[in-house]
Amino acid sequence: MDQVPLRKTTQELIAEADAQQEAFAQVGAIMAKASGTAHDADGTVEVTVDAKGKLRNLWLAPTAVNWGPVRLAELILEVTQVAMREATQDSYNKVALLLGEDLTYAIEQLSGLPAPARAENDDPGMTVEEFQHQRELRLRSTQRGTSSPSVSSAPEDDDWESFDPATLRSDR
Structure with missing residues (x-):
């Protein structure tokens, strides 16, 4: 073996x-601040939990009584x-900012809870390359004063130039 x-x-x-030891000491506090909020498609139930599963908020619309107790309980569990x-x-996103990808991935492996964005059935969203291609098409059509048929004309597309590609979804 070469030295x-x-x-x-x-x-x-x-x-x-x-520095690494100090960063590891902060992981628990960072994870305690993490939370997630979800709601059903009809807006009947909204749930907020922390990363340890502690219920922070449960909101039910007045129409929730129409679901019946069994289906409402199932719906609350699904949204939770x-x-x-x-x-x-x-x-994991917050810990990765502190420890980096490699150490955060090691924590995922040790915890047995992989990042949901790594799930096989998860929609990976738009890649950076796809975003750049769409942006180029948009800029070309703007410079020529025409609209490109391959670019959507949805209202949210009007703000492509100010969009930050760093907000695109990755595996984190």
């Missing part, structure tokens, strides 16, 4: 280890599960 020389001093390595996935994802 690879270290490019850092002992003090630099100790400082990095101390979605909120829990959102809270889990939010906690």
Whole structure:
């Protein structure tokens, strides 16, 4: 096995280890602040939970009584599960900002709760490449004063130039 020389001093390595230890100490507090909110399609139930599953808010529309007790209970549980996935994802997103992707992925593996955005059946959303392509088409059509048939004319498309690609969904 070849030896690879270290490019850092002992003090630099100790400082990095101390910084990592301090960051790990903050993980619990960061995860405690994470939350997720979800609601059903009809707007009958809205649930907010923290990353540990603690119920923070439950809102029921007056029409919730029309569902009946069994179906309403099922609906609350379904919405709570979605909120829990959102809270889990939010906690991993926040931890990743502190620890980086590799250490956060290790925490996912150790916890047994993978990030919901990694689910096989999850819609990955628009890729950065697709966004850039759509933006180029939009800019070209704006410069020529015409609209491109391949670009949607929905009202939200009017703000493509100010859209921040960093907000696109990734696996985090």
